[in-house]
Amino acid sequence: MTSEPAHMNPARSFQGLILTLQRYWAEQGCVILQPYDMEVGAGTFHPATTLRALGPKPWRAAYAQPSRRPKDGRYGENPNRLQHYYQFQVILKPNPPNLQELYLGSLKAIGIDTSVHDIRFVEDDWESPTLGAWGLGWECWCDGMEVSQFTYFQQVAGFECSPVAGELTYGLERLAMYLQGVESIYDLNFNGLDGDRKVTYGDVFLQAEQEYSRHNFEYADTEMLFRHFRDAEAACRQYLEAGEPKPGSNDNRHLMALPAYDQCIKASHVFNLLDARGVISVTERQSYILRVRELAKACGAAWLKTEGGGLAA
Amino acid sequence: MPDLLLELFSEEIPARMQRRAAEDLKKLVTDALVERGFLYEGAKAFATPRRLALQVAGLPVKGQDVREERKGPRVGSPDAAIQGFLKGAGLSSIEQAKIESDPKKGEFYVAVIERPGRSTPDVLAEILPGIVKTFPWPKSMRWGTASREPGSLRWVRPLHSIICTFGPETEDPEVVRFEVDGIVSGDVTKGHRFLAPGEIRVKRFDDYAPALERARVVIDADRRKDMILHDAKDLAFAQGLELVEDEGLLEEVAGLVEWPVVLMGSFDEAFLDIPPEVIRTTIRANQKCFVLRDSGTGRLANRFLLTSNLIAADGGKTIVGGNERVVRARLSDAKFFWETDQKVKLEDRLEKLKSIVFHEKLGTQYERVERIAALARELAPMVGADPELAERGARLAKADLVTEMVGEFPELQGLMGRYYATLQGEHDSVAAAVEEHYKPLGPSDRVPTDPVSVAVALADKLDTLVGFWAIDEKPTGSKDPYALRRAALGVIRLVLENNLKLSLTSLLAKPFARTANAALFADFLKAKELVEAIEQSPFAPVVEHPSVAELAAIFRQRQIVEGETLARLMHARALDLLAFFADRLKVYLRDQGARHDLIDAVFSLEGQDDLLMIVRRVEALGRFLDTEDGRNLLAGYRRAANILRIEEKKDGRSYGETPDLQIVNDQGQIEEKALAVVLDGAKREAASAVEAEDFEGAMRALSRLRQPVDAFFDKVTVNAEDPGLRANRLRLLNDIREATRTVADFSRIEG
CATH class of the missing domain: 1.20.58.180 (Class II aaRS and biotin synthetases; domain 2)
Known part of the structure; x- marks a missing residue:
């Protein structure tokens, strides 16, 4: 990604991370969708995943999805927890045989070099009781940190997936914190710029976290x-x-x-x-x-x- | 002799499944070979995160030739018979059959069918696809384009390639070709995902293992474990530290890497204020890292060891840095929990237990704590504990369930309670009981000995058992979701290993009444109203915790039919719970090596509900039967019982009455007089010894019977002509049976 301007570098820009992932998956033939315009608990709820995972038609899509977990709000006081955060979601149906390699390619694209980083696929079976869905896969570790979920959907909405779709979910804030080397979500550089022009994650979302925590826990x-x-x-x-x-x-x-x-x-x-x-x-x-x-x-x-x-x- | 090499190369196999899968592969392949008559010299199976591998050494090149002769019709039989014979034997003309003759049948045709042994690769190609398709993974999945079709291949994760070669050491082996759902077997695999991702062509196991080793894959899990352990100890030693060994973790991390590289990281010393178990659990559960302790002081050090899967270009600096970040975040959380939790006293947390449902029909954790506290108090005097302390221990026992720490790490339940109890100045025994009341968790877990812990541990388990029995949720077959067998075994071990003399019936009576009434009757709205009505009645003082029988009586008195039916149902469930205990005790004793027949012999006596006494009796009986007196008495008993059985059947009546001593004295032979006297004495002596729980004494008393019983059978004819004398002799035999029943039911003894 040397041709990119510095402010688009995923190692210093949150939006640069999203844009890099979008570009990478676009090159793999995914349609790049925008977030679904409803409140969801996870990127999986987007009909582009849940519904498109069902039925025989091939489908490839990727999108960033704001996800709401009202219970996880901490009034903006916890550096690692949010009630509103971003997931980057990729779905490929049927899963190509080299999906693991494609995933590793995406890590490379965002600057994770596998000659110095320890990448591991650790058993983690996924189940969503509300969606009547389950799959087998892993949490993907980078140097001991979970950076993605990797799932082969077996069943969605109570129906067998035929063919099976591969789903990747990147926890964007956590990944960005590691790439940027910051200890608090709110310190993330959002736009990759410096000085006056720099906008942090806190600038964008801290007030929202405080207000929504109040709403979710006390006033809703x-x-x-x-x-x-x-x-x-x-x-x-x-x-x-x-x-x-x-x-x-x-x-x-x-x-x-x-x-x-x-x-x-x-x-x-x-x-x-x-x-x-x-x-x-x-x-x-x-x-x-x-x-x-x-x-x-x-x-x-x-x-x-x-x-x-x-x-x- | 040629070898088989098989490798199944896939995406990452869960660590916990690898060892078992390798064993299953070995068994399935070798069993299938043996079943087809192919013997082998040795087999070894291996697993890494990405592959299962199997070597079967010393297989024959082909199977045994089979020669079979099949008799046919007589020479000159009708053509239809001849044709049928040819078809069945696979011959094309009758000239191919030979002619034999025997005197009865005359001349007849015989077909000689010779089947050469099939080549081993052919047989392998036939066996292996089925084994792959039906492999017993605990969980398996479909994937890719193939998953469009129903019945597509299932594997633990996508299966990518298969190596299968067969051949002798000296020549190039051949690839055994077969296909499973589009995957064609070959002789190519891949090395380490990052360190040697290229393809590797292999011939046989002898070059497969070293080639993979060069490609940074150690196929043997035990060797990976050794490497990790060795490197971990070395790294620790260099820092003056000691590895806190953890076999389960070692096994797991060995299943997460193909090429282990151990690296050391550290964390801020300030985190060492957190209890060491918490640090260890955090680092182990979330990061799968080992912790270290100072070899001098034995205290936990601010270091940890991670096992990476990479020889990193920067020597591991980045990997260590990343892991340290995560450990730091985790420990910050833990420290926050530890400090926050201390701000609220355990007793002030009890309110929160009201919102935790223990079981729909058994109420909340709060209600459960109330029951356990009352029960622990009642049990305290029986186990030598202070009732106040027992009640306090029980009351605080579950409070840590609503602490932040236990919320995050459920496996720390009990232990955290103990820490917080100690910090808030509880009595040592109370704090210990908070931790130990869960124990023993399995057959090898430690049994608490502090009487306060024993009281609370018993109360906790009895409440669970009684509760689930009352709502009829007992274990069935392999299903035991509430771990009730474990709870019963826990009670048994608590009682036996602490030498507690307790009657199970009395132990269970009160909690049963309490839980049964609350739980069962709450199940039936009508009955609940009835219970309330009764509680407000003039009987209230009697029924504070009425026994099932009392309740039944009250229902009957008030002519409330539903209530009485329910009370009867409860009675049946109470008996069933007792039977369950008897069953678990048998299992326990059998595991301890006791003879099952001796256990049955003791259990079939009436009213056996003191666990300790049952065990002592079984032990004494075992020792007695090992002596000559014991064996002879058993023989005498059997002779008596046999005769009685036959005669009682013949006469259609029993001879259960006491022998008439008058008849013995007037008409009896000297041997039966002697027997009558000794029987009388031995019976009484044995009974009073049993009364005094002196089972050895009881056996000694019985052993005196041996000589007179032997003499009686030697000299006395039981079936005397005089019917009165005969009947009385049969009664004497019955008396022998009765005497032995003071210690056990000898009819159950085998051998």
Whole structure:
């Protein structure tokens, strides 16, 4: 990356890191998407991963996804934890046989030289109870630090993945901290510039972390959230039903899998907020997770009846 | 003799699965060969993160030739029979069969079928794909384009290539060709992912292992472990330190590298204020690094050892730097937890336990602590503990579950509680009980001896057992999600190893009543209301913790049918729990080497519920039966029991009454008079010895029976003509049986 200007160097610029990864994966034939415009708990929730992982059609995509984990907020006081952070997500379906090599290539692209860094693939099986999904893979270590998740999806929304997709998730802040050699997320150089023109991660997000921690733990309106959960659940079911192929019609496609799935995402995030507010008991927790999973499964089933899901039009 | 080399090259195999997988591969291949008549001289299997390898040495080039003769029809049989014979024997014309004759059948055809032994590579090519396809990985996956099709190959992680060669040392071996889901076997592998990523062509194991070694891959996990251990000790020694050895961690890190390079890192000394177990757990669990201690003081040092998979161009500086960063962040978290946790006293944390559900039907951890505290207090006098301390220990035992530290490292539960208890000035025994009440965790874990710990440990386990029995969630088959077998074994070991004389029934009665009533009846809303009604009734003082029987009586009195049914159900579950204990004790004793028949002989006596006494009795019985007196008495017993069984069956009645001494004296022979006298004495003596728990004494008393029993059978005819005399002699035999029953049921003894 010697041709890049210094302020784009992933070792000194957070946005340089994102842009480098985007460019690298674009070269591998991925469509570079923008973040999904809804609150999600992880990059996996993006329909470009969850839904596109289902069905026979090949698919390659990469995108940065802001992820919200309301419970992880620390009012901006913990140098390693955020309630809003970035994941860089790559999905390749079917996974190419050299996916590990491609991944190592991406590390090289962001400046991790495997002749001095110890890269390891350590067993870590992935499971998302809310998405009804699981896969086998590793956490990828660089000098003892987990920098990515590497998963071969086996099942999503309760359906076998056929073919299997390979999913890579980079924890961008953590990776950037290592590359930049800083001890606090807030000290990350965001734009790679110096002096007056330098913008740090703290400049961009510290206030948000403080405000949202307050919101997530203390003020989020739980009565409203409970209502939103019920509404999203009902809406999801309603859209799924409305989109079902009409009996007797020649068209056997489902017509509203994506809008229904949005409601599933919404329910999931509302649940996370309620959980952070501490108003969901241990036993209730399970049943909420189950309710979201049922929505995810129903959306997955609908998606498989769409063109994107592989149904011949 | 030729060798087989097999390598299955894949993406990173989880460390915990590698050793077992290598063993499985060896067994599957060699079993399949032996099953087809191929014997071999030796087999060795290896595993690294990226490969399983197998060498089978000394295989034959081909299998045994088989010659078979098949009899056919008589000469001159109809053509259909001849044709059928030819077809079945694989002959093309009848000229190929020879003709034999025997006197009965005359002349008939015989086909000689000769099957040459199949070549070993052919057989290997036939066996191996199946072994790969059905390999018993604990978890396996599909991948890539092939996963479009149902039934595509599953492996632990994507499988990339297979080496399979077969041949003698002196010649170039041949590649055994086969295909598994598009992967064709060959003779090419790859070296270390970063240090020697190129392809390597190999011939046989003898050049495979050294070629990989040159390519920075040590295929033998034990050698990798030795290398790590050796380097770790050297590095430690050079700094005047000592490695804190950790076999589990060593095994794991050896499964994470193909070429181990041990490096030393350090952390700020200020972190040494944190308890050493916490530092070790943090560094071990998150970083898979070893910790070190000062060889002089034995105190933990501010150093750690990491095992990298790389000979780094910068000598490891970057790797150490990176690991130090992560260790620093982890220890900062731990230090923060350690300091924060100390700000809240353990007893003030109990409220929080109200929000932790232990089990849906058994309430919260808070309720559980209440029960355990009450039970520990009740048990205290029985185990020689101070009731106040036992109750206090129990009350604080679970408080660390809601500390930050245990939230982060659940495996530190108990230990952290002890640290915090000590820091807040609790009595030593209370602090110890907080840690030790989980013990023993398995058959080899230490059993606590401090009476306070014993009381709390027993209370914890009994509450668990009683609770899950009350809600009918007992272990079935291999399923034991709540580790109830372990809990029962824990109770058994706590009692036996501390020489505690306790009746199980009385031990279980109160907690059972308490839990059963709360848990079971809460299950049935109606019944819960009933219990409440009873609690407010004039009976309330009686039913503070009513026994199941009392409760049943109350229900009956008030004619509440549901309640009575439930109480009866509880009674059945209580009996079942006792039977479970008996079962676990048997398993325990068998593991200790006791004869199962002797255990049965003791268990089949009525009312055996004192664990210590059961064990002592089994031991005494074993010793007695090893003596000549013991063996002879057993023989005498059997003779008596046999005769009785036959005669009782014949007569259709039993001879259970006491022998009539009048008849013995008036009509009996001298031997039966002697037997009657000795029987009477021995029975009483044995009974009173048992009463005094002197089982040796009881056996001694019984041993006096041996001589008169032998003499009786020698001289006296049991089936006398006089029916009265005969009946009385049978009663005498019955008395022998009765006498032995004072110590055990001799009918259960084998051998």
